[in-house]
Amino acid sequence: MKRRIIEILRNGQSDESVTVQGWVRTKRDLKGFAFVEVNDGSSLASLQAVLKAEMPDYEATLKQINTGASVEISGVLVPSQGKGQRIELQAETVKVFGDADPETYPLQKKRHSFEFLRTIGHLRSRTNSLGAVFRVRNACATAIHQFFQERSFLWVHTPVITRNDCEGAGELFTVTSLDLKKIPQTENGKIDYSQDFFGGQAFLTVSGQLEAEVMAMAFSNVYTFGPTFRAENSNTSRHLAEFWMVEPEMAFCDLVGNMDLAEAFLKHIFKYVLETCPEDMKFFNQRIDDSVLATADNIINNQFERITYTEAIAQLEKATKTFEYPVEWGLDLQSEHERYLAEELFKKPVIVTDYPKQIKAFYMRVNDDDKTVRAMDVLAPKIGEIIGGSQREERLEVLEKRMQAQDINPDDLWWYLDLRRYGTVPHAGFGLGFERLVQFMTGMGNIRDVIPFPRAPLSAEF
Ligand code: 4AD
Ligand code: MG
Structure with missing residues (x-):
């Protein structure tokens, strides 16, 4: 069943089958298995998924799973050995919707300044x-x-x-309904804004x-x-x-x-x-x-x-x-x-x-x-x-x-x-x-x- 990560972290029980969708925060490749942190925006915490080498297409999938990639992971919830998390997802199938090239993806696994993040408003x-x-x-x-x-x-x-x-x-910001290429100019060459909004003057509130x-x-x-x-x-x-x-x-x-x-x-x-x-x-x-x-x-x-x-x-x-x-x-x-x-x-x-x-x-x-x-x-x-x-x-x-x-x-x-x-x-x-x-x-x-x-x-x- 498709679930939000916040809900799994709060209420998820061992042996439950779940499917999550989200974006990869980190991947740790530990030879034979890998930890993948997935975040779907529902909470600060990510869900840790464990991928095992026995999975079909393990190597190829793992290559695609980099920070920023979008994934759907299905599997079974199990108690987690790791610190700070109660439960983790034992992955059975992984689908990568879109990968994210680690060479160019601007969000690295480090603290970025808010100034920098403002320049990537679409990803921050x-x-x-x-x-x-x-x-x-x-x-x-x-x-x-x-x-x-x-x-x-x-x-x-x-x-x-x-x-x-x-x-x-x-x-006030002036609102214009005029075609910008045909804005009427007054005799002194200045733009006449008084007639801007269908013959009257209007502003953004x-x-x-x-x-x-x-x-x-x-x-x-x-x-x-x-x-x-x-x-x-x-x-x-x-x-x-x-x-x-x-x-x-x-x-x-x-x-x-x-x-x-x-x-x-x-x-x-x-x-x-x-x-x-x-x-x-x-x-x-x-x-x-x-x-x-x-x-x-x-x-x-x-x-x-x-x-x-x-x-x-x-x-x-x-x-x-x-x-x-x-x-x-x-x-x-x-x-x-x-x-x-x-x-x-x-x-x-x-x-x-x-x-x-x-x-x-x-x-x-x-x-x-x-x-x-x-x-x-x-x-x-x-x-x-x-x-x-x-x-x-x-x-x-x-x-x-x-x-x-x-x-x-x-x-x-x-x-x-x-x-x-x-x-x-x-x-x-x-x-x-x-x-x-x-x-x-x-x-x-x-x-x-x-x-x-x-x-x-x-x-x-x-
Ligand atoms: O004090 P202001 O100008 O009050 C009014 O506009 C009244 N008409 C409100 C009313 O009585 N219904 O603006 C109200 C609040 C400010 O206290 C401030 O918190 C916020 O709006 N504010 C701004 N916030 C962000 N950027 C600006 N440029 C802001 N200007 C005002
Ligand atoms: Mg005021």
Whole structure:
């Protein structure tokens, strides 16, 4: 019977007949018999198959079985003499689907740097580290849906092509429907992008929030989970041009409800991943970052710190550490400031609220002081900002004033303003950067190594 290797390693019994399919990790030819490690991506561990010389075509088959070859092996499970494995497969038949020339196959039986692996993005998922990352990534996604579905949130699908710049940061990729060979040029020879999308202008979305707000005004609690795009040319280990975002939006909810949800949400995901991927998590702790398990424990068992932006600035001013960027009320927190608060001062996630309105998006609810807005950022040790959110401005006149102050044309967002005209309610939501979460969970140093096909400046291998 065809079985997944993880299932065999967990439940396989002696004398059971099984068939496995996968890729060869290593072969040891011991004259008269050979050990072949097969991995099918279902777990970190490979299944050891023992091939004996009595097998038909033994020599010819063995020649073809090199690291990277694809095989199907059938046989009987037997107790293993080897260390670290309970059971092994006594091979009876071996079929090689495709061999892999050891002279040219780029994945050798040694540790490769993540930089090198990025140049072979089509093969790197066959390594232990990337395999573990993508299993954990899958578990995070499952945990996210589970969390919201258990709470009756509706998963809504928001568009990738949009006409709005939700964050107002001007980090938009333009979408064109024009034939690139026939792009109209203006008189000065420049390309006219304003008519790009079937006569109008459109972009790749930076956030599904505004559309999520539309849906929350009908279904109360909703969430998005999809790709978002930012044309920021920042070559850092925490930024991608294409990343996935999870954005819950809740009607009849304020900032405190929003913070409570964000905290429960992160705790749930960490618990779920520890339960479902214990071997992968142990691997990260041993091989990538020895604080991974302690961090998970910290998230699950500690209450997050909650402070206002004004308190955060006071703390940063008191710090004995010297920062590269200035600390001053009114300036945005830089990643070094965020990390100081979470990593050094509180040693756990910190939720910073009530930022100055000048540095935050137009849709955030203005506080009575008229200086700050009901914003919240969740800052994590090592990563910095992992979640950004806010209570939204539900008062029409205040929102119109804010849009005017930020030079946003109300005609472009007439439908968004309509939500404040017809049945407006206090509401709130946040966005979790999915790759930042996976990075945080696994301890991986570079965000490009937690998404299968990273899109970032200077990296589009394919
Ligand atoms: O803080 P941001 O810009 O918030 C929003 O987009 C809101 N509309 C969310 C909401 O309230 N519904 O982005 C949210 C999160 C950040 O906290 C960060 O984790 C992640 O998205 N993020 C990025 N991740 C990878 N690469 C980038 N270039 C990112 N920019 C933001
Ligand atoms: Mg933000």
